[in-house]
Amino acid sequence: MAGIEEIHVQAVQWIKEAGQRIIQSFETILDIETKSNMNDLVTNMDKDVEHFFIERIAERFPDHKVLGEEGSGHDLDELNGIVWIIDPIDGTMNFVHQQRNFAISIGIVENGVGRIGLIYDVVHDELYHCIKGEGAFLNEKRIEPMREATLEESIVGLNAIWLTDNKKIDKNITAKLVREVRGSRSYGSAALELIYVATGRLDAYISMRLAPWDFAGGTIIIEELGGKVTDLQGNPVHYLKKSSLIAAAPKLHQTIIERYLS
Ligand code: IPD
Ligand code: CA
Ligand code: CA
Ligand code: CA
Structure with a gap:
């Protein structure tokens, strides 16, 4: 083999x-x-x-x-x-x-x-x-290991669709998050957004629905650099299942889940 x-x-x-x-x-x-x-x-x-x-x-x-x-x-x-x-x-x-x-x-x-x-x-x-x-x-x-950023100094990747009426999340929650962080970006490629998190161009990336092919490669690289990737409830993602996703360095990951998602 x-x-x-x-x-x-x-x-x-x-x-x-x-x-x-x-x-x-x-x-x-x-x-x-x-x-x-x-x-x-x-x-x-x-x-x-x-x-x-x-x-x-x-x-x-x-x-x-x-x-x-x-x-x-x-x-x-x-x-x-x-x-x-x-x-x-x-x-x-x-x-x-x-x-x-x-x-x-x-x-x-x-x-x-x-x-x-x-x-x-x-x-x-x-x-x-x-x-x-x-x-x-x-x-x-x-690539250097991932660094932590405070919520107030972070740039978050998020599709603007999640700031409009949708079935997955209350738009007031995503709007509050976008207001409270330093900046938000929508690049339109989950794989690139995950690699931007891995390399510090973004501090976090959030999606309400992704498939394994969107997140598998990026998850493996982020974890190798000390970052965390879970669904929005904090559960590990599964490589055969569609799920929501949040990727960030561990402290920022926890802060976003605690302040906005739980
Ligand atoms: C899409 C992109 C997009 C994400 C979508 C994906 P595709 O993948 O990653 O950023 O918001 O959920 O489906 O269809 O271009 O491979
Ligand atoms: Ca894709
Ligand atoms: Ca594709
Ligand atoms: Ca597609």
Whole structure:
């Protein structure tokens, strides 16, 4: 069976190749479809990139499984063995409208435990990656452990939709949070927002609903840097379940849950 280092080397090579395919697609006309609603977009490139990984993983690591946003492994009900959790393009709306602010996100989980995290900001050629227990890196440069910020000095990533009427949270709570922190930002890619938390560009990121492919890669990297990722009740996230999510350094994580969410 392949060792974790070998899997990491291979994943790095493939994610860069997949990034090249996406860059090349900027010269082509995208085929854009909608999924659950008119704003839920998917392109031929989302499908192409997921397919790219499925084919290569099946050939090189036939005993590994894949859970991917665009259809792979949606019937998985347990996390035994090695599972690659892949979002081929996180931030598809940005990809379509802006050709930036999107990423490829991969979390590699062994028997339910996150072992490898990779988030590739394709346009900036910035690959954030880690093997659990060996530190996290931006390309070849080691990323410093996460630092705490006070609530009053923190910048929080949050989709503005959660400040409007919605079924998941009282908008007065999110409005109060946004008023009381130093600043708020909405980037439109959960994977990038998680990596911004990991690298200190954001101090916290909050979402009311994400899928495992949105948060797997980022969670593994944040945890490697000493940060905390849970649902809004403070429970660990599960790599097969959709959930709410809050990511931050441990003290700020606790402060936000205590002051606003419990
Ligand atoms: C979406 C992005 C977005 C988040 C959505 C996700 P997609 O992923 O991460 O920031 O708010 O919940 O679905 O569909 O672009 O891969
Ligand atoms: Ca999507
Ligand atoms: Ca996503
Ligand atoms: Ca996606």
